[in-house]
Amino acid sequence: MIREGDKVLLIDKRGKRYLVTVSEREFHTDLGILKLSELIGKEYGSRITSHKGEEFRVIKPDINDIIAKMRRGPQIIHPKDAGIIVAYAGISPGDTVIEAGVGSGALTIFLANIVGPDGRIISYEIREDHAEIARKNVELAGFSDRVTIKLKDIYEGIDEEYADHIVLDLPQPENVLPHAVEVLRPGGYFVAYTPCTNQVHRFFQAFQEYREYFYRPRVVEVLVREHEVKRECMRPKTTMLAHTGYITFLRKL
Numbered sequence: 431m432i433r434e435g436d437k438v439l440l441i442d443k444r445g446k447r448y449l450v451t452v453s454e455r456e457f458h459t460d461l462g463i464l465k466l467s468e469l470i471g472k473e474y475g476s477r478i479t480s481h482k483g484e485e486f487r488v489i490k491p492d493i494n495d496i497i498a499k500m501r502r503g504p505q506i507i508h509p510k511d512a513g514i515i516v517a518y519a520g521i522s523p524g525d526t527v528i529e530a531g532v533g534s535g536a537l538t539i540f541l542a543n544i545v546g547p548d549g550r551i552i553s554y555e556i557r558e559d560h561a562e563i564a565r566k567n568v569e570l571a572g573f574s575d576r577v578t579i580k581l582k583d584i585y586e587g588i589d590e591e592y593a594d595h596i597v598l599d600l601p602q603p604e605n606v607l608p609h610a611v612e613v614l615r616p617g618g619y620f621v622a623y624t625p626c627t628n629q630v631h632r633f634f635q636a637f638q639e640y641r642e643y644f645y646r647p648r649v650v651e652v653l654v655r656e657h658e659v660k661r662e663c664m665r666p667k668t669t670m671l672a673h674t675g676y677i678t679f680l681r682k683l
Contacts (some may be wrong), residue, residue, distance in 0.1 A: 432469050432488070437572075439491040440464070442484065451498040461486075465470040493543045493571070497536050503560055506536035507599060507623060510652045516544050518650070518679055519619035523549060523611055526592065528613070530554040530584040530606065531599035535564030541597065541683050542573035551577045552593075554584040560650050588613045597621045601629065604636035605680070610682070611643045620644065620680040630676050637680070644680040651676055 432438060432452055440448040442461055450457055450466060457464045462480025464658035469478060474490045481654050492510060507515075515537075521527060523546040532538050532553040542551050551573075555561040568577045580589070584598075585605040595618050596610050610620050624630055630649055636648065655670040 432472050432474065434470055435465075437491055438469060438474070438497075439489050439495050440478070440486040441489065442486050443663060447495065447499070448486075448574075449495060476533055485572040493540060495541055495572045500534065500539075501534070501563055502534050502571055503563040504533040506534050507540075508671065509540070509669060510654045511536050511623065511674060511677060512540040512586070512649060514595060514652050514677060515542070515623070518648070519597075519621055521545065521595055521619075525594040526550045526552070526590075527595045527597060528552050528554070528584075528588060528590060528593040529597045529599075532564045532579055533560055534597065535579075536576060536600065537572060537597070538564060538568060538579075539571045542571070542577050545576065547576060549576055551580045553577065554582050554588075554592060556581070556583045584609070593618065595619045595621065597623075599623045602632075604633045605631075605635065607640045611640060614682045616682055618682050620682065622678040623675045624678070625673075625675045627676070630678060633678060643683055645683055646679070646681045648679040649676055652680075 434452050436452045438450060440450060452466050452469045454467045454606060457466050458568030461484040464478055464480050469488060474488060476488050477482060477485045478488055479485050521544050525545045527541050529538060532555040538551055538553050560579055561581050565579055568574055588609045590613060593613050594615055596614055598606060614620060622633060653672050656667045658665055658667055
């Protein structure tokens, strides 16, 4: 049942989506005005009608809906990459994850959804404007209880004494390796997201000094190609979500 203060996703006849918070206010669209208070007591999957007679379906938003509708600042890590990070690192409910380079907070929100209410995400960010955008987006997602965003340069050190995993979206992740050796638990993963090949090469040069502390170094790139499915033909779409970044995984011994 939908209650006042709940977030809902409204979908119109064109498939356009609107993420709104249920309240006593009116919500204006080009297809008419909706009285959001009419949603209170309804079930997800029901309909609401605008003053123009246009129907909107009402569903419960998931984490991808929130990330798609949140405020953007810097470029985000896409779900295709976030999914591989979670899968390959085995990030689980209850884990403590140290993150750096929070940006708009998309990966932060994705990780917070995975670790659950018993987990913790500690995010380092050096730009105050990015940190403020991320804090508001984390609040929008409802994860302020498990996310801490710190205005600090992780290159200078990690305050925490323990982490299950470290996930970085930084230009020089090798600068965090000496701190990770001290903080990361045995079996935990060090993950670095970098967009350029020269960054990966530089990282692996620096990694040689710390090879005794890690094993199974692995670099992956994720490409997503959707397909058009029609009655007379199925074929790849002419555009695809190709290179966004290289993801490096190290496992602590």
